Amino acid sequence: MPSSLRFPSALAVLFLLLGLTVLPGCSDDPPPCPEPPPCPQCPPCPDIDCPEPLPALKGRLRAIKKRGVLIAGVRDDAIPFGFTDEHTGEIVGFEIDICRALANELGVRLETAPVRKNARIPMIQRGEVDIIAATMTHHFAREDDIDFSITYFMDGQKLLVKRGSKVHSVTDLAGRSVGVVNGSWAETNIREAQPRARFKTYPGYPQAFMDLKAGHLSAMCADTTILLGLKNSDPDPAAWEIVGDFISDEPYGLGLPEDDSDFRDLVNLSLNRLWVSGEYMKIYNLWFGPHTKFYLPTAWKMEIIPGNGANAPKRRITD
Numbered sequence: 001m002p003s004s005l006r007f008p009s010a011l012a013v014l015f016l017l018l019g020l021t022v023l024p025g026c027s028d029d030p031p032p033c034p035e036p037p038p039c040p041q042c043p044p045c046p047d048i049d050c051p052e053p054l055p056a057l058k059g060r061l062r063a064i065k066k067r068g069v070l071i072a073g074v075r076d077d078a079i080p081f082g083f084t085d086e087h088t089g090e091i092v093g094f095e096i097d098i099c100r101a102l103a104n105e106l107g108v109r110l111e112t113a114p115v116r117k118n119a120r121i122p123m124i125q126r127g128e129v130d131i132i133a134a135t136m137t138h139h140f141a142r143e144d145d146i147d148f149s150i151t152y153f154m155d156g157q158k159l160l161v162k163r164g165s166k167v168h169s170v171t172d173l174a175g176r177s178v179g180v181v182n183g184s185w186a187e188t189n190i191r192e193a194q195p196r197a198r199f200k201t202y203p204g205y206p207q208a209f210m211d212l213k214a215g216h217l218s219a220m221c222a223d224t225t226i227l228l229g230l231k232n233s234d235p236d237p238a239a240w241e242i243v244g245d246f247i248s249d250e251p252y253g254l255g256l257p258e259d260d261s262d263f264r265d266l267v268n269l270s271l272n273r274l275w276v277s278g279e280y281m282k283i284y285n286l287w288f289g290p291h292t293k294f295y296l297p298t299a300w301k302m303e304i305i306p307g308n309g310a311n312a313p314k315r316r317i318t319d
Contacts, residue, residue, distance in 0.1 A: 079229030118183030132255030156246035
């Protein structure tokens with residue numbers, strides 16, 4: 001065969017051998033996905049999303065996210081804060097609606113569990129509930145056992161008496177019987193304000209009110225809004241009146257697990273959002289507005305933490 005015909009074949013073989021011995025490297029074309037990671041000069045695979053990992057949730061937030069439920073300990077005997085609807089059998093009220101709004105802010109659903117005054121703190125400590133919304137006053141003495149949110153409701157204690165009673169103030173309780181709920185601060189405050197009163201304790205407000213109506217008590221002492229609920233839920237509200245000056249200030253706080261600042265901060269942020277957005281007052285007016293049986297005008301304002309307003313970044317609990 002002529003050499004002019006053999007030379008191109010030899011040259012082609014030489015180029016082929018050189019191509020096989022060149023080490024693989026970067027090219028203008030991206031490597032096929034999902035091959036091993038390309039070298040730095042190669043463009044990344046366009047279909048792979050690699051967001052920065054979010055910090056792992058800790059404490060109670062992790063438990064809430066895992067179950068997808070916020071479990072709230074609430075009253076079922078404190079109209080209109082929390083009570084059992086006689087038609088549906090469900091627990092409803094102002095505090096239940098506040099907790100539901102918090103659950104929505106956290107991106108989970110709400111589940112309620114009825115609590116009694118003397119069981120509220122133990123239920124938080126045992127982890128049976130995530131949060132307590134049960135007309136609980138934020139006292140420093142209670143901070144030895146649990147933490148609290150910022151104040152979400154402001155109240156004060158007064159006396160409920162039969163209209164026409166000789167009891168007009170705590171001074172008039174000297175030598176007379178007064179009913180209080182076991183585990184409440186009303187007993188402590190009344191004892192300090194009028195040590196000569198005779199005390200009788202009850203497991204709940206309805207039982208104390210029944211004794212008041214039966215004439216076994218001269219008065220009962222509780223937070224004004226609770227007394228208002230008892231009075232206006234009676235078949236004859238005009239038969240009862242709330243008397244006297246405030247015996248004490250009662251700022252209500254949400255009871256929270258101790259030493260869990262991530263959860264507490266998120267609850268406080270959510271409460272601020274409810275206030276700044278106007279959602280809080282919508283809930284308030286639903287239960288205490290002028291068209292309700294429990295009308296209670298208020299000039300109280302929630303503490304707004306700077307940076308936690310409506311324009312703050314929304315923080316949902318996510319893994």
